[in-house]
Amino acid sequence: QKEVEQDPGPLSVPEGAIVSLNCTYSNSAFQYFMWYRQYSRKGPELLMYTYSSGNKEDGRFTAQVDKSSKYISLFIRDSQPSDSATYLCAMLNQAGTALIFGKGTTLSVSS
């Protein structure tokens, strides 16, 4: 079993839809969770960074962590065509020095 599992999609939604992206992980020691967004032919950029369980909101984006289920989610409200990208979940190792990534979910938002 890989440490981080993420459905690669692709996921296609109409503009304005609510999008839910998810990852599961196996290592209960993970405490820091991130979501990166990667546009085509670009490097990943940090979207959300959360610690331990709970929710974090930033504009149209909400990151949710459920450590009891080893499950993290990213919700995008009122999705826009500019949200079309690959979304990568990532977890920091216990030393806080290395990221373990999911394979990424490709999202397409049509206008």
Added chain:
Amino acid sequence: DAGITQSPRYKITETGRQVTLMCHQTWSHSYMFWYRQDLGHGLRLIYYSAAADITDKGEVPDGYVVSRSKTENFPLTLESATRSQTSVYFCASQRDSYNEQFFGPGTRLTVL
């Protein structure tokens, strides 16, 4: 330019040749990383460095060599390139533990 840069952006080489990919960051971040990104595998860590002259292996280090004589530079060398090393390579830097990693724009390498 400020930030993290990679060169070249595109490279085509032949099997058996030595190739060096360059990475430069202007923030004086302690940590630097090399990843490769392949369809079906996502981002995988090749090597990382906690400081100048300190490097350590990641998940897929075989066939790669790194060095870090200066804090701002972290070159990745493929000593004898193989077709399986065709990939997109990303360099990243991180100020210190538990901080955000910033990624460069990537180098697309093709080994014929």
